[in-house]
Amino acid sequence: MKKSVQFLLLFLMCISASWTWASDAPERTVLFNMGDYDSQYWRIPALVTAADNSLVAVVDKRGSSLGDLPNTISIMSRRSTDNGKNWSEPVVVAQGGNGKTYGDPAVVLDKKTGNLICMFVGDQGLWNATPYNRQGIYVSKSTDNGVSWSEPVAITDQVYANHSSWYAGFAGSGHGLCLKDGRLMFVLAIRATSATGVPLHNYAIYSDDGGDNWTLSTNAATTAGDEAKVVELEDGDILMSIRNPSKGNRIFCKSTDRGQTWGKAYFETELKDPACNGDIIRYSYSTDEGSEGKSRLLHSLPESTTTRENVTIYLSEDDGETWPIKKRLVDGYSAYSSLTVLSDGTIGALVEEGKWDSNLPGEDGFQLVFYRFTMDWLTSDVTEPPVVSEGTLQLNGTDRYMRIPSADDFNIAIGESYTVTCKVKMPFSGSSCRFVSKRSYTGTANSGTVGWEMWGDMNASTRFSTNLSPAGSPWGGKGNGTGVTFTENQWVHLTWVFDWNENTTNIYVDGVLGESKSLHADFQSKSLENNFDVLVGAGYSNSDGSASIPAFFMNGEMDDLRFYN
Numbered sequence: 052m053k054k055s056v057q058f059l060l061l062f063l064m065c066i067s068a069s070w071t072w073a074s075d076a077p078e079r080t081v082l083f084n085m086g087d088y089d090s091q092y093w094r095i096p097a098l099v100t101a102a103d104n105s106l107v108a109v110v111d112k113r114g115s116s117l118g119d120l121p122n123t124i125s126i127m128s129r130r131s132t133d134n135g136k137n138w139s140e141p142v143v144v145a146q147g148g149n150g151k152t153y154g155d156p157a158v159v160l161d162k163k164t165g166n167l168i169c170m171f172v173g174d175q176g177l178w179n180a181t182p183y184n185r186q187g188i189y190v191s192k193s194t195d196n197g198v199s200w201s202e203p204v205a206i207t208d209q210v211y212a213n214h215s216s217w218y219a220g221f222a223g224s225g226h227g228l229c230l231k232d233g234r235l236m237f238v239l240a241i242r243a244t245s246a247t248g249v250p251l252h253n254y255a256i257y258s259d260d261g262g263d264n265w266t267l268s269t270n271a272a273t274t275a276g277d278e279a280k281v282v283e284l285e286d287g288d289i290l291m292s293i294r295n296p297s298k299g300n301r302i303f304c305k306s307t308d309r310g311q312t313w314g315k316a317y318f319e320t321e322l323k324d325p326a327c328n329g330d331i332i333r334y335s336y337s338t339d340e341g342s343e344g345k346s347r348l349l350h351s352l353p354e355s356t357t358t359r360e361n362v363t364i365y366l367s368e369d370d371g372e373t374w375p376i377k378k379r380l381v382d383g384y385s386a387y388s389s390l391t392v393l394s395d396g397t398i399g400a401l402v403e404e405g406k407w408d409s410n411l412p413g414e415d416g417f418q419l420v421f422y423r424f425t426m427d428w429l430t431s432d433v434t435e436p437p438v439v440s441e442g443t444l445q446l447n448g449t450d451r452y453m454r455i456p457s458a459d460d461f462n463i464a465i466g467e468s469y470t471v472t473c474k475v476k477m478p479f480s481g482s483s484c485r486f487v488s489k490r491s492y493t494g495t496a497n498s499g500t501v502g503w504e505m506w507g508d509m510n511a512s513t514r515f516s517t518n519l520s521p522a523g524s525p526w527g528g529k530g531n532g533t534g535v536t537f538t539e540n541q542w543v544h545l546t547w548v549f550d551w552n553e554n555t556t557n558i559y560v561d562g563v564l565g566e567s568k569s570l571h572a573d574f575q576s577k578s579l580e581n582n583f584d585v586l587v588g589a590g591y592s593n594s595d596g597s598a599s600i601p602a603f604f605m606n607g608e609m610d611d612l613r614f615y616n
Contacts, residue, residue: 082108092115100391104394110127111156120152123148125153145171145189153172159226161229168262175219185211189205217242220240230289237255237256240277253273255281272306276294303371321365331348351388356600363380364398380402380422388401388403400422457582460616461489462489463551469548472547488505514533516558519574546559554574588604590603
């Protein structure tokens with residue numbers, strides 16, 4: 052008997068939102084400008100609220116060069132005791148010079164001890180290091196809420212103890228994580244081979260003794276990542292948000308065992324990512340009555356798939372399942388950012404404003420700017436996605452679709468047959484659309500394309516068909532059907548059956564077989580598995596030349612969507 056997975060189409064998600072600024076605009080304070088404190092260049096914001104409720108900002112002082120390590124860099128910090136209105140003079144966290152250099156700070160409050168723990172790297176730099184001359188990984192502590200910092204202590208040997216072949220690694224700069232049980236956690240981006248300029252492997256690194264001894268996760272959350280951050284969910288799971296080196300959408304991954312092991316990475320299609328570092332934190336605070344405020348997740352990222360610009364704050368009220376509210380914090384070129392919650396419930400963000408790309412107009416370099424804003428500002432005057440609470444799924448052919456998070460139930464393994472059915476009613480307008488899709492478009496000339504999709508061609512013969520691409524098989528239309536016509540503006544029942552035993556793809560309209568196509572031999576030995584979400588009323592496109600994004604939106608109505616394996 053077939054296993055059925057049925058989804059009620061009770062809600063509709065919209066990818067767009069209009070920007071409207073509320074009257075209580077964020078406060079803005081420049082902490083480090085180009086040329087300040089004898090340094091032309093400043094980078095890499097990390098922001099934390101200390102145990103005494105002071106704010107502590109930790110950054111790179113890069114001197115006369117904007118470059119990463121092995122450029123001579125010092126790590127500096129400033130603190131504020133009045134919620135960001137005034138800031139102390141900078142103090143040294145780790146001093147560069149005389150053959151030493153440090154950079155890329157990440158900082159967290161140890162809630163057990165009240166200490167601040169700062170993790171950073173030094174020495175060779177990511178792409179110059181070798182297994183015999185590694186980039187060092189260091190920790191410095193502050194026991195006085197950021198007034199002063201201990202000398203850097205190397206934990207390099209702890210990181211590489213069981214990985215002698217690795218070349219380099221660094222913690223994703225910004226805000227670290229302290230779990231409810233006190234475990235401290237950062238994410239390392241690891242260069243595991245001699246290759247340069249390639250995606251990195253993301254491992255959690257955690258300490259249960261206040262930052263003296265550190266342990267790496269058993270496996271990588273992804274081997275196609277970069278800088279990453281972690282946040283604890285309400286049920287105790289850990290969510291990792293990972294910079295996408297291919298651009299397009301953010302990469303997510305979860306751990307159900309406090310960061311020791313990690314599940315399958317997937318794309319979060321509501322969060323754009325131009326290959327940039329961002330931050331993710333839990334928003335919660337204690338009220339005057341002592342009760343806990345409503346818990347939400349906040350994420351800061353540039354709102355673009357191509358360019359580091361328009362840093363935006365995203366809000367999730369369901370532990371990262373959806374991100375329906377967003378608001379632009381910075382207009383124009385902007386890059387890395389770090390978030391923290393202040394004691395009065397307002398939110399602090401430390402953001403790089405500026406650019407480091409000679410292909411873009413203007414001078415390269417950054418201001419590091421502190422913003423303070425309220426939850427009311429974030430949630431006011433925001434256009435929320437329309438919701439369909441009953442009846443059919445209403446699709447507009449422009450930007451409406453439904454997203455079902457990626458799961459093994461939607462992947463087609465070797466030896467497995469599969470069926471997807473739905474009812475649609477639509478006019479024949481526009482070009483091609485997708486009814487249901489789990490097919491990515493990646494690689495040069497789509498060489499990395501894998502997955503399945505049900506699509507309609509509304510241009511010529513108004514066809515219903517499928518595109519299938521087995522994993523690791525070069526592009527070439529090996530599973531593309533010819534198509535079957537159906538009737539305009541009338542409800543029709545569309546069914547696709549992938550029959551592994553017969554090695555065929557079969558198309559039915561209103562229960563009548565319209566096409567049965569024999570498939571390439573690759574489908575007998577290669578799966579249709581990927582980590583993309585299922586899109587309903589849309590498909591994926593790599594029109595930006597780098598990574599799959601929602602496109603091919605359906606215009607019409609859909610109902611009774613079912614999956615069988």
